[in-house]
Amino acid sequence: MKAARVFQLTALLLVFVSVVQVGWWVFDQHSRANDKVRQDRELYSQQAAAGRALMEAGVPAERIKAMLPNLAVSGTAVVLAPGILSSLEQEQRKRLYQYLWEGGFFLLALCVCIGVIAMALRAEARVVKEQDNFLALVSHQFKTPLASLQLSLETMALRALSPEQARTLIDRMLSDLARMEAMVSQILESARLERGQVDLKREPVRLATAVARVVSQLEERASSDRISISTQIPESVEVLADPLAVDVAVRNILENAISAVAPVGGGTIAVASRCSAREVELAVRDSGVGFRPSDRTRLFQKFTRLHAGGGSSYTGTGLGLFIVKGLMQRAGGRVSAHSEGLGQGAEFVLVWPLAGEPT
DSSP states (O other), X not given: OHHHHHHHHHHHHHHHHHHHHHHHHHXXXXXXXXXXXHHHHHHHHHHHHHHHHHHHTTOOHHHHHHHOTTEEEEXXXXXXXXXXXXXXXXXXHHHHHHHHHHHHHHHHHHHHHHHHHHHHHHHHHHHHHHHHHHHHHHHHHHHHHHHHHHHHHHHHHHXXXXXXXXXXXXXXXXXXXXXXXXXXXXXXXXXXXXXXOOOOOOEEEEHHXXXXXXXXXXXXXXXXXXXXXXXXXXXXOEEEEOHHHHHHHHHHXXXXXXXXXXXXXXXXXXXXXXXXXXXEEEEEEEOSOOOXXXXXXXXXXXXXXXXXXXXSOSSSOSOHHHHHHHHHHHTTOEEEEEOSSTTSOEEEEEEEEBOSOOO
């Protein structure tokens, strides 16, 4: 906050000084132009007086014109040539406008530079804030399964347990380890995506098989939260993508949907595919908490975690949808999200190139 305030005060002072300087330039040029016009008028008046004196002395008009080209001789009258005064005024305005345009451009360039620096500082501050929130979140997310692991191990060490009790504690520990492993994988995967270290294959992948595999792994969790998952994907549909990337993308989208439906006490998740001439769309529609339409693009930004009323995973790392977007872009596909608003559910659509014509 202190650095931002210093920048704001410095920028305001710089703009103020620049405006004063440009104003002084214009005022000084205007004064100089007026002085020059006045001096030129006096000089032309003296030339006109000298021409009249020469005319009275009997000097021929042609010689007077040769000596004083700025004068016009008509009979016995000697006056300034037409257009002399207007050209002086035109030159005066030209110089004044030149300073106005140059000064205005200078101020515009200065304001643009200050605006760019301000946006960069705001972006940096936002990234720092997101990183701080991410570190706090990850610390909390790791602390919970670690505490559960410690409690389970202490329970097993303090007293003898029946096989059923031991099995329950072992399953809990395995679940906690899987949760920590998933978080570590997301962190590492997001870092690899940003550095461009992810090499994806492009081969035909049977979409129904890939989705069924992910759904079978998440069915127990969904059932415990009273969530039913339905799929409607033709067995013949194949997409041109990396098999592991398809698995990761579908898993993250379904986990996000489960996290959005769980807070409302259960609901449904419908997975369906739609084929076009060259693409396959996989739509994942849930009856969860939804999100505000204005948050649609924010969902795929790094470290973004909306509140439970916003449709994003409340307990996640804020990296899942970021990873999905990165994988889809590198696979030649795309991902989008849509919701009518809070409480209206949400639909996420994954799009891949079609590997072959469905039969």
